[in-house]
Amino acid sequence: MNIDHEEIFKVENVKKIFNEGEQTQVNAVSDVSFKIKKGEFVAIVGPSGSGKSTLLNLISGLDTPTAGRIFLAGNDLTTLSGNELSDFRRDHIGFIFQAYNLIPVLSVEENIEFVMQLQGISKEVRREKVQSILSDVGLTGMEKRKPSQLSGGQQQRVAVARAIVTRPEIVLADEPTANLDSKTAVALVELMKELNSKYQTTFIFSTHDNTIMERAKRLITLKDGRIESDTIF
Amino acid sequence: MLLFFKLGFRNLFRNTRRSLIAAIAIGIGLASLILADGFWVGMLDNMIINVTDTFLGHGQIHQKDFQKSVSVENTISNLENVIKKLNGQENIVAYSSRVITMSLISSAEDSANVLLYGIDPKDEFKISKVEKRIIEGGSLEKDGDILIGHKQKKRLGVRLGDRIVVTMAQAHTGELVQELFRLKGVFSLGSDQMDEGVVFIKKSKAQSLLGLEGKVHEIAFRFKELSEVDNSVEFFQSLNSEQNIAESWKDLAPGVVSTIDMSTVSISILSTILLALVSLGILNTLFMSLYERLFEFGVLRSLGTRSRSLLLMILSEAAALSLLSMFFGIIIAIVIGGFWAKYGIDYAGVEFAEITFSDKIYFVFSVKQFVLYPILIFVFTLLVGLYPGIHATRITLADALKKSL
Incomplete structure (x- = not known):
């Protein structure tokens, strides 16, 4: 393995074929390679069916590639077992989902400290970090609320807080602004950009949203499962 | 976690x-x-x-061969000794001795083979429900009184006060004796076997007719509590002898x-x-x-x-x-x-x-x-x-x- 010190992420000749050998075979991702450095703010774009979500699944260890290797923080994700991948995601990756996906029975505070609890961090430290991140995402005072008591934008801010509170190497977000109005979407992207600058956390998005594309520092465009272009601004 | x-x-x-x-x-x-x-x-x-409460009791004592043969001669041995043991057992609250024989009862209309029980009403009614289950007439008072079940009553076509002739074989001689009884009461014990196949007369009269003065075929007894049956193995064993056998209701009613x-x-x-x-x-x-x-x-x-x-x-x-x-x-x-x-x-x-x-x-x-x-x-x-x-x-x-x- 040969990874640059600043290089957080390396995808090598990754391929994903669904229903391999059958008539319905789909080459979702074909021979994709790229590297991402620490602190990058990357948007993966492309039309529907171009392989954005599949690629995000692969690079987050949620799915296994048919071929190729994926390195994150010095680990080859393709060699890890199910539980090792769980632990790896817990310690190195933050997730932001399209539909927020907070745990409805937990309060804002409990949602944000969920991953920290999995990591075994003490209650005092957890609460301290929660207060700090709530201040970062502008939700101070809402820690006891349930997700159902928040607006869509507020829920997505909680999701951002949950993703970043443990300071993971990378945050993966699939269409994070898809369910938000344009004003809220802009505010959210600005927030993520701010956090990206403040904590040097790498953000990778899959998106159709111009708001994100315009603010991304790098744009990887996919077409038919292949990288069509990779532009750094 | x-x-x-x-x-x-x-x-x-x-x-x-x-x-x-x-x-x-x-x-x-x-x-x-x-x-x-x-x-x-x-x-x-x-x-x-x-x-147990209707007629069987919690336990019974018989001469060893009596239940197989229902032979009149097979009376309980050493009766005095058995009675003494029952009286000496603190948790026995009541017992009743019975004389039992197969007999033929006849009315003007019909006749039937039945099991005749000679009982002492005073003792019997402490242990069984015969008296409580008399649905017509009254209990045994005179030597000439007889109680029959409601099904038998229907079969014989008799009414209270009607004559019923009882025929039985005497002990030892086997000679048949006949006696006239008057229907004093009709019982319903809730079992076809009992309501059709059993009649009751006074024990002293049965002993006299069978030539078995002072002798009985069966003693039924009751403990204070039914549950004491299982804890009284030694007591049952003490009543057993070469001639007699004491059994709990579980042995007597294996069907139950x-x-x-x-x-x-x-x-x-x-x-x-x-x-x-x-x-x-x-x-x-x-x-x-x-x-x-x-x-x-x-x-x-x-x-x-x-x-x-x-x-x-x-x-x-x-x-x-x-x-x-x-x-x-x-x-x-x-x-x-x-x-x-x-x-x-x-x-x-x-x-x-x-x-x-x-x-x-x-x-x-x-x-x-x-x-x-x-x-x-x-x-x-x-x-x-x-x-x-x-x-x-x-x-x-x-x-x-x-x-x-």
């Missing part, structure tokens, strides 16, 4: 209405188990009491014991069926809840939740559902069962295993029913919860998260 217990318990109340309906349904299953057990125990108690054994098997089968139904209810509830939350499980796994923790969360949810169901089940069982334990269910006249119930069946409850069955439900719930739990841990994350990542 605590996090997933907390999640499991809180998840139960995400859809309060559905959880409550499921918990009540499972609770009804649990209550059915408790009530069915309470009913069976009550019914068996009723059967045993019916058998078999029925009880069969009932125990029946209640086990019923319990298993009810538990299976309850388990399917739990399984259905958990699977419904699981399928609508596959995406959420995907999210939890993405965030780093190990499959074991996810399983723990689902089992906690099952445990919470089970605890809520137990609460409802116990309340339902206490309310309904308490009512039936107090007021009983009227089964008078209903025949089961050749025994006709004469009293109400009162539900009998014990701590065991309220501990064992809820524990069974709890354990079953956890076992059943394993299936959807393991299913959830095996989901493909990419598929579960198809809507998003």
Whole structure:
């Protein structure tokens, strides 16, 4: 393995074929390679069916590639077992989902400290970090609320807080602004950009949203499962 | 660990209405188990009491060969000694000695072979229900009085005060003797065998007719409590001799014991069926809840939740559902069962295993029913919860998260 010190992420000749050998075979991702450095703010774009979500699944260890290797923080994700991948995601990756996906029975505070609890961090430290991140995402005072008591934008801010509170190497977000109005979407992207600058956390998005594309520092465009272009601004 | 217990318990109340309906349904299953057990125990108690209190007593003493042959000569040996032992036993509250012979009874209309019992009404009525079950006329007073069952009365076509001729063979000589009796009373003991095949006259008269002065064929006795029968093995052994045999009601009515054994098997089968139904209810509830939350499980796994923790969360949810169901089940069982334990269910006249119930069946409850069955439900719930739990841990994350990542 040969990874640059600043290089957080390396995808090598990754391929994903669904229903391999059958008539319905789909080459979702074909021979994709790229590297991402620490602190990058990357948007993966492309039309529907171009392989954005599949690629995000692969690079987050949620799915296994048919071929190729994926390195994150010095680990080859393709060699890890199910539980090792769980632990790896817990310690190195933050997730932001399209539909927020907070745990409805937990309060804002409990949602944000969920991953920290999995990591075994003490209650005092957890609460301290929660207060700090709530201040970062502008939700101070809402820690006891349930997700159902928040607006869509507020829920997505909680999701951002949950993703970043443990300071993971990378945050993966699939269409994070898809369910938000344009004003809220802009505010959210600005927030993520701010956090990206403040904590040097790498953000990778899959998106159709111009708001994100315009603010991304790098744009990887996919077409038919292949990288069509990779532009750094 | 605590996090997933907390999640499991809180998840139960995400859809309060559905959880409550499921918990009540499972609770009804649990209550059915408790009530069915309470009913069976009550019914068996009723059967045993019916058998022992009606005529059999808690135990009987006979000459060893008497029951096989019903031979008049086979009277109890060393009667004085036996009576002394019965009088000396503190927990014996009553006993009654009987003279028994096969005889022919005839009316103007018909005749029938019956088992004739010579009894001493004063002693007999402390031990059996013959007097209480006289439905027409009165009890034995004079030597010439006879009691017959209501079915026999119908057969002979007699009325109170009518003449009934009894023919029997004397002991030792075998000579036939005939005596005229007047119908004094008609009984209904709730058993066809008794109501058709047994008649009662005074013991002294029977002894005189059979030439058996001072001798008897049977002594039936009662303990203070029926349960003392099982603790009195030594007492029964002390009454046994080369000539006599003492037996408990269990030896004398093996059919009832078999029925009880069969009932125990029946209640086990019923319990298993009810538990299976309850388990399917739990399984259905958990699977419904699981399928609508596959995406959420995907999210939890993405965030780093190990499959074991996810399983723990689902089992906690099952445990919470089970605890809520137990609460409802116990309340339902206490309310309904308490009512039936107090007021009983009227089964008078209903025949089961050749025994006709004469009293109400009162539900009998014990701590065991309220501990064992809820524990069974709890354990079953956890076992059943394993299936959807393991299913959830095996989901493909990419598929579960198809809507998003």
